[in-house]
Amino acid sequence: MTELAALEDPRARAANERHGDDHGVNLGKLRAVAKRLKTQQDLARGLWETDDTAARLLALLICRPRAFERDELDGMLRQARAPKVHDWLVNYVVKKNPHAEEVRVTWTADPDPVVASAGWALTTERVAKRPEGLDLPGLLDVIEAELKDAPDRLQWAMNHCLAQIGIEHAEHRARALAIGERLEVLKDYPTPRGCTSPFAPAWINEMVRRRGEQPEQT
Structure with a gap:
């Protein structure tokens, strides 16, 4: 979370907020963090629970899509009100899940x-x-x-x-x-x-x- 906070960029936040996303992290830099972390399901769950948009986006990049149960996916979707979190959850996780x-x-x-x-x-x-x-x-x-x-x-x-x-x-x-x-x-x-x-x-x-x-x- 400290690392994500350090990536906060006012210009990125302004651009993201025009699309309804309340975070200020450049998505390219976010993907670079995810590439370094690789897949970590427990960390992904922890990041999701922070209710922070940038953290949730990172969680979706490092999670194991097939590991979520049906009710867990349903709960996550209902929590995902930021458009980018909603889109990534559906496209990166749900579409790859057996449910x-x-x-x-x-x-x-x-x-x-x-x-x-x-x-x-x-x-x-x-x-x-x-x-x-x-x-x-x-x-x-x-x-x-x-x-x-x-x-x-x-x-x-x-x-x-x-x-x-x-x-x-x-x-x-x-x-x-x-x-x-x-x-x-x-x-x-x-x-x-x-x-x-x-x-x-x-x-x-x-x-x-x-x-x-x-x-x-x-």
């Missing part, structure tokens, strides 16, 4: 939109890599009904799922595009030059084009 599918189903239906967003992130992973057994038309039904009015973080996760369905599954592409066009979620999102817009129809057609497929007309 990932179980918590995906539970979290997607959770009334807490931040928890639900984690469920949708895991669903998007399955849409792309292991779609067998998923009800893709049913997912599109839910997205069509709930995306427009969803809170920001949940809306972003559901929109990503919509785009992934359209990108990966040609048989559902026309409907995914139509939903995106009708709802217009993130249509005016400021996108830097050279980056792909998060507006689902633009995102879908750009990724399809890069694969050499024929984009749909919208």
Whole structure:
């Protein structure tokens, strides 16, 4: 904790706080600390319990993802309110854990939109890599009904799922595009030059084009 405190940088804190993250440690320097420490599950648990954002990020880099039990993951997610901690927990730990599918189903239906967003992130992973057994038309039904009015973080996760369905599954592409066009979620999102817009129809057609497929007309 003393070492993390010494890495505090006001400029890094200002940049992080613009994204809702309450810490001032440069992530490159944080990763260098993690590389030196290597995997230490007990230390990771101790760092998590400090409730300090930088310490929790370090914990997620040095933990053993498969070592967490289902209830432990659930508790950690509900404590992870900083966006970067939430994202790293889902992507670096939960996706590699044997309980990932179980918590995906539970979290997607959770009334807490931040928890639900984690469920949708895991669903998007399955849409792309292991779609067998998923009800893709049913997912599109839910997205069509709930995306427009969803809170920001949940809306972003559901929109990503919509785009992934359209990108990966040609048989559902026309409907995914139509939903995106009708709802217009993130249509005016400021996108830097050279980056792909998060507006689902633009995102879908750009990724399809890069694969050499024929984009749909919208």
